[in-house]
Amino acid sequence: MARIVSSKNTTKKEVIIKKAAILFRKKGFAASSMRELAESIGVEASSLYNHIGSKIELLQSICFKVANDFTIHLNEIENTTSPVVSKLENIIRFHINMMLNNYDEVFVANHEWKQLEEPFLSNFLNQRKIYESRLIELVNQGILKKEFKNIHPQVAVLTILSAVRGLEFWHRHKKNVKIKELESNILDHLLNGLIRK
Amino acid sequence: MARIVSSKNTTKKEVIIKKAAILFRKKGFAASSMRELAESIGVEASSLYNHIGSKIELLQSICFKVANDFTIHLNEIENTTSPVVSKLENIIRFHINMMLNNYDEVFVANHEWKQLEEPFLSNFLNQRKIYESRLIELVNQGILKKEFKNIHPQVAVLTILSAVRGLEFWHRHKKNVKIKELESNILDHLLNGLIRK
DNA sequence: GAATTAAACTAATAAGCGTTAGTTTTGTAA
DNA sequence: TTACAAAACTAACGCTTATTAGTTTAATTC
Numbered sequence: 001m002a003r004i005v006s007s008k009n010t011t012k013k014e015v016i017i018k019k020a021a022i023l024f025r026k027k028g029f030a031a032s033s034m035r036e037l038a039e040s041i042g043v044e045a046s047s048l049y050n051h052i053g054s055k056i057e058l059l060q061s062i063c064f065k066v067a068n069d070f071t072i073h074l075n076e077i078e079n080t081t082s083p084v085v086s087k088l089e090n091i092i093r094f095h096i097n098m099m100l101n102n103y104d105e106v107f108v109a110n111h112e113w114k115q116l117e118e119p120f121l122s123n124f125l126n127q128r129k130i131y132e133s134r135l136i137e138l139v140n141q142g143i144l145k146k147e148f149k150n151i152h153p154q155v156a157v158l159t160i161l162s163a164v165r166g167l168e169f170w171h172r173h174k175k176n177v178k179i180k181e182l183e184s185n186i187l188d189h190l191l192n193g194l195i196r197k
Numbered sequence: 198m199a200r201i202v203s204s205k206n207t208t209k210k211e212v213i214i215k216k217a218a219i220l221f222r223k224k225g226f227a228a229s230s231m232r233e234l235a236e237s238i239g240v241e242a243s244s245l246y247n248h249i250g251s252k253i254e255l256l257q258s259i260c261f262k263v264a265n266d267f268t269i270h271l272n273e274i275e276n277t278t279s280p281v282v283s284k285l286e287n288i289i290r291f292h293i294n295m296m297l298n299n300y301d302e303v304f305v306a307n308h309e310w311k312q313l314e315e316p317f318l319s320n321f322l323n324q325r326k327i328y329e330s331r332l333i334e335l336v337n338q339g340i341l342k343k344e345f346k347n348i349h350p351q352v353a354v355l356t357i358l359s360a361v362r363g364l365e366f367w368h369r370h371k372k373n374v375k376i377k378e379l380e381s382n383i384l385d386h387l388l389n390g391l392i393r394k
Numbered sequence: 395g396a397a398t399t400a401a402a403c404t405a406a407t408a409a410g411c412g413t414t415a416g417t418t419t420t421g422t423a424a
Numbered sequence: 425t426t427a428c429a430a431a432a433c434t435a436a437c438g439c440t441t442a443t444t445a446g447t448t449t450a451a452t453t454c
Contacts, residue, residue, distance in 0.1 A: 012401090028311060034442060046443075050419070051403050055442065111308065114225060155382040158367070159360045166359020167388035185352040192389075209431090231412060240432070243413075247431050252412065 008056035084142035263306035281339035
């Protein structure tokens with residue numbers, strides 16, 4: 001009768017959620033079973049229900065934790081008086097680091113949000129939409145202040161978000177490129193096509 | 198007893214594969230059932246098996262059709278003598294158009310390949326790896342020929358592929374932006390940070 | 395050491411899954 | 425009209441699913 005190991009600062013629920021993120025990232029939410037999850041932890045499936053409510057609740061926890069982290073960071077950035085280009089750079093760096101440090105969770109939030117049920121699905125999409133709108137507004141400010149070229153801000157934002165999302169693939173190539181080098185390369189690629197010369 | 202409708206140029210199998218792509222894109226492969234697929238076509242689930250082998254075979258067809266389309270196009274491009282920047286532009290435009298014209302299939306190939314079984318999984322990943330290697334080599338040529346800045350070619354390729362992949366999201370915003378405008382915006386964003394000035 | 399609580403276990407549930415077998419209907423060609 | 429083939433149907437198979445109920449074990453508290 002092996003118990004779920006959990007140190008002082010993490011509850012057993014948090015252990016389960018972390019393992020769920022790993023499993024959902026590897027196999028996808030729908031293709032992951034509670035038995036598999038339990039096995040990866042070392043208990044029976046039914047034992048999980050002493051700590052969590054349901055499978056779908058695990059997905060909810062993962063998705064909204066990630067969404068909230070991004071929202072909170074954007075709040076902080078907006079409350080500074082830096083140039084727009086610095087703000088955008090800061091945001092891009094945050095995305096890159098979230099992807100590298102919370103790989104499983106960010107991946108799951110990006111790929112498995114579709115499996116959320118209402119009203120969580122709508123909430124999640126709404127939160128993401130608002131986040132994007134705020135980024136678009138930021139780029140727009142950069143254009144008005146002549147920091148950026150006169151591009152379509154909506155396209156720019158989605159290009160940036162997509163490019164940063166592509167860091168998913170760097171978990172495959174991790175050995176070949178240094179993280180900091182990677183970060184500056186992507187930033188250079190994305191910004192120098194954007195910043196007025 | 199409704200029959201599967203199919204015009205002269207499309208077999209019933211192709212109709213099923215197309216509907217499968219739509220369903221898999223919307224709900225994910227694992228979360229899609231054969232009964233749902235059948236319903237979207239207007240027959241019973243078992244009737245599908247007069248035309249197809251299995252559920253997983255549908256995913257295989259979709260994934261490898263997309264992969265082959267990209268490979269074939271790259272073959273054609275490599276057999277021309279254009280400047281590297283033109284080749285790359287051509288490839289980016291092809292990606293954009295594949296995404297816009299074969300949305301469901303490209304989406305499924307991008308997101309659901311994980312659910313493939315061996316040996317198809319390995320074949321698919323290998324084909325993708327080779328494709329990326331050829332793009333990296335192309336960018337490398339551009340650097341050697343001084344057409345591009347001295348960036349990390351591997352990072353550049355993944356940034357480009359990821360950014361183009363982000364066109365997925367434009368099916369949400371389709372009304373707001375014209376396709377051609379979108380295409381040139383993305384190209385400008387990606388290339389003008391790359392091309393030597 | 396006894397009592398209590400936390401958290402594991404076993405067993406079972408009902409529902410849904412992909413797929414198959416066997417049968418019936420439909421469309422086509424002789 | 426008859427014969428044949430294509431493609432639909434119904435019914436069922438065995439399996440897996442998430443989840444629940446009830447029980448037992450382990451850890452904690454008194």
